[in-house]
Amino acid sequence: MSIINYANKEIQFKIVYYGPAVCGKTTNLAYIHSQVGPDNKGDLVSLATAADRTLFFDFLPLNAIAVKGFKTKFQLYTVPGQVIYDTTRQLVLRSVDGIVFVADSQWEKMEENLESFKNLEDNLGKQNLNMESLPYILQYNKRDMPNIAPITYLEYVLNNRKVRVQSFEAVASTGQNVFATLNAISRLLLYKFTRESDLASKRSKTSVLMSTVK
Amino acid sequence: METIPYLTKEDVAHLDTLLQDYLQKSEGSLVIVIDKGGTVIAQQGETGIIDITIVAALAAGSFAATKELARRIGEKEFSALYHQGKAQHMYMCSLDEYTVMITIFGERTTVGLVRFYAVNVTNPLAALLKTLRQRDSSSTRLLPAESVPGDKIFV
Numbered sequence: 001m002s003i004i005n006y007a008n009k010e011i012q013f014k015i016v017y018y019g020p021a022v023c024g025k026t027t028n029l030a031y032i033h034s035q036v037g038p039d040n041k042g043d044l045v046s047l048a049t050a051a052d053r054t055l056f057f058d059f060l061p062l063n064a065i066a067v068k069g070f071k072t073k074f075q076l077y078t079v080p081g082q083v084i085y086d087t088t089r090q091l092v093l094r095s096v097d098g099i100v101f102v103a104d105s106q107w108e109k110m111e112e113n114l115e116s117f118k119n120l121e122d123n124l125g126k127q128n129l130n131m132e133s134l135p136y137i138l139q140y141n142k143r144d145m146p147n148i149a150p151i152t153y154l155e156y157v158l159n160n161r162k163v164r165v166q167s168f169e170a171v172a173s174t175g176q177n178v179f180a181t182l183n184a185i186s187r188l189l190l191y192k193f194t195r196e197s198d199l200a201s202k203r204s205k206t207s208v209l210m211s212t213v214k
Numbered sequence: 215m216e217t218i219p220y221l222t223k224e225d226v227a228h229l230d231t232l233l234q235d236y237l238q239k240s241e242g243s244l245v246i247v248i249d250k251g252g253t254v255i256a257q258q259g260e261t262g263i264i265d266i267t268i269v270a271a272l273a274a275g276s277f278a279a280t281k282e283l284a285r286r287i288g289e290k291e292f293s294a295l296y297h298q299g300k301a302q303h304m305y306m307c308s309l310d311e312y313t314v315m316i317t318i319f320g321e322r323t324t325v326g327l328v329r330f331y332a333v334n335v336t337n338p339l340a341a342l343l344k345t346l347r348q349r350d351s352s353s354t355r356l357l358p359a360e361s362v363p364g365d366k367i368f369v
Contacts, residue, residue: 088279095250
């Protein structure tokens with residue numbers, strides 16, 4: 001969970017990329033790692049099987065520009081998407097501040113998307129968290145594939161809650177909207193901090209955007 | 215309450231005093247206090263030699279995984295873990311339900327000594343962390359909305 005250190009002038013946030021198996025969570029982190037300069041990133045750590053499937057988690061620490069004199073550290077994690085690793089997903093979600101839900105846009109993956117989203121809600125519930133209070137962003141990945149569902153359909157099945165959240169069409173393998181997604185969740189976390197720390201006067205500036213970015 | 219909302223300079227100084235004393239007595243080279251989600255709370259010692267953030271994330275994962283192992287044999291968790299290397303070793307112990315202390319040490323000390331002093335420092339550290347967690351987070355004052363960057367936080 002986010003922690004502010006006034007001595008070191010540092011804030012830490014934990015962001016988890018969640019979604020079904022092979023939807024592109026690790027690809028998001030790999031692309032980010034390839035683009036961020038060496039001064040602002042640590043190593044990309046992957047605890048994966050020999051076949052490059054995430055076994056425990058991937059982890060990428062990033063430093064961002066200072067906010068009002070504070071160094072901001074974002075810790076990006078992925079979870080293993082395969083259904084059998086549910087216990088591991090619960091462990092990685094511990095102390096999470098924000099979520100990027102990566103959905104696979106292909107028609108045949110719709111059921112897995114929904115199962116994974118439901119699984120995310122269940123696992124957050126086990127930590128007394130919920131999607132209403134936790135900042136999250138949707139990323140509709142693999143938009144370059146031939147058999148993809150239209151965005152309206154993805155929005156209908158995944159972004160149909162009382163408060164709709166910001167969503168992005170992405171192709172993680174080429175980097176399309178990977179940073180747009182990361183910037184959006186990072187901004188939500190910073191705004192949430194603003195809201196929690198400066199309750200009364202700033203509330204009006206923290207509304208969640210509801211557009212789908214192409 | 216699992217979260218420590220913020221640390222003041224005085225909190226950090228208090229934590230540092232306890233950790234410096236522990237490190238001096240145990241002759242370890244580095245000590246890191248993390249929450250069980252992998253966030254670094256405090257650190258002391260030779261911090262320039264490794265990436266603390268990555269060690270914290272992996273240690274939290276390791277601790278969490280072994281907790282599940284412990285449950286399979288009827289234990290709540292293993293309260294301490296020891297990883298033995300050739301020249302460098304790692305000792306991790308639970309300070310309380312939410313926090314883990316990681317000690318990295320070399321050949322100038324032994325796991326027995328590290329463990330002995332780790333047990334001694336556990337109670338004062340746990341008591342201090344408990345106080346910090348019980349703080350009212352709504353008293354945190356930090357980011358004015360206008361200080362949040364506009365479009366791009368990461369380029």
